[in-house]
Amino acid sequence: MTSTRTRARTLTRRAGLAATAVAAALVLAACGSDDGADTAAGAQTSPSASADTASGAHNDQDVSFAQGMIPHHRQAVQMADMAAGRASSTAVKDLASRIQKAQDPEIRTMSGWLKAWGEDVPSAAPGMDHSGGHSSGSDSSGMAGMMDPKDMDELMKASGKAFDTLFLTMMVEHHEGAVEMATTEKAKGQYGPATKLADDVVTAQTAEIEEMNKLLGMSGSKSGS
Known part of the structure; x- marks a missing residue:
């Protein structure tokens, strides 16, 4: 139990x-x-x-910078393309080649940013690179240093030493406009890669402005002798 x-x-x-x-x-x-x-x-x-x-976060300034700098770069590349067949100076041809190689990839980079942000990428329609105010350094889109159609037509018709001088003179102004735009981006932009590219533009194009001014000085001394 x-x-x-x-x-x-x-x-x-x-x-x-x-x-x-x-x-x-x-x-x-x-x-x-x-x-x-x-x-x-x-x-x-x-x-x-x-x-x-x-x-990274971006702001309106970043968008404005990319949408303005793309056509600005396209016009510089268009001007540089002319140098291959029209320039007489090896130094001018070399400079034009460097401008093209630097700015083509930057155009693609900025276009990629705009697509990623859902923003419009400026059109590459024929003739669009001819917009701008040569004297005032601005146009309806507010891009400094852009050449107008008459400037571009004049450059296209020039050749030899006349082309060299005209190309350098125009490109100095064009670069000064790009530096102005890039400086604004550095101060007001928010997107890290954009402000970094702007810094690169300021550094590279300031150096090229100095180089072109020296070439213009050499050209002037030769023509005056």
Whole structure:
């Protein structure tokens, strides 16, 4: 009789322990599920946060800079293209080649930014690079240093030393406009890659302005002798 009661209590205690173990396992499983959910939620938000950090925030100035500098660069490249067949100076041809190689990739870079931001990329329609005010250094879009159609036609018709002088004179003004635009971007822009590109423009084109002024001085001394 005693043995039977003892066995019954043992079985009851084991059943209770088993029930407790099951309950504990369910609690742990629930906790684990919550942790997993939190981890999954973190995994879902983390890439977005990382993307935002990588892309960087931009403002209206960044958009304006890219939309203005793209046609500005396109006109410089168009002017540089003319030098291959019209310039007489090797130094002018070399400078034009460097301008083209530097600004073509920057056009593609800025176009990529605008597409990523959902903004319009300036059209490359024929003749659009001829807009601008030569005397005032600005046009209806406010881009400093752009040549007008008459300037571009005059450059296109020139050749030899006349082309060299005209090209250098125009490109100095064109570069000065680009430096002005880039300086504004450095001061007011928010997008890191854009302000970095603006800094590069200021550095490179300021050096090229100095180089072109020296070439103009040499050209002037030769023509006057």
